[in-house]
Amino acid sequence: MGIRPLTTTDLLVPGRVLIKRRQLLQKVPLCERTILDMEKRGGFPKRFTITSRLVAWDLAEVDAWIAAQQSAALPGCAPGAKKSTS
Template sequence: MTESELNVPGRVLIKRRQLLQKVPLCERTILNLEKRGQFPQRFSITSRLVAWDLNEVDAWIAEQQTAARRPGAPQAQPLSRSPSK
């Protein structure tokens, strides 16, 4: 990401902790999705700090919601409870 792209008015960057509060996935899953190009890419702010563009993350969440609502999309199944012993 270039310096001019980072200086876009209204751009909000979120750090790892904020991302994990917004997206209920573990860090490993997010990293795997990023590597496959299925999640917004992090970028380095400093040598020890990475961030994500909040607009890109929100767009990804909206895509997931849209995909889940399509006819034929797999639906979450209720957990079956085994009888207590």
């Protein structure tokens, strides 16, 4: 499924904050299926396996992904935005 387990190095990173699925879905307005597909393609931060029934994402990685999406967005190119023909 592409879920990466926490490594010893991951556990030693100070200040790491992990968010659960519900928190991720509040922060990123995409459906779970879209997020999973993007993870598989390498276009979204990978989840961590916490237990056999719990996964989480690194908040800093998710925030960095959001910032990258904002930087890549072109002004006036929002869905439904009309192009001006001056």
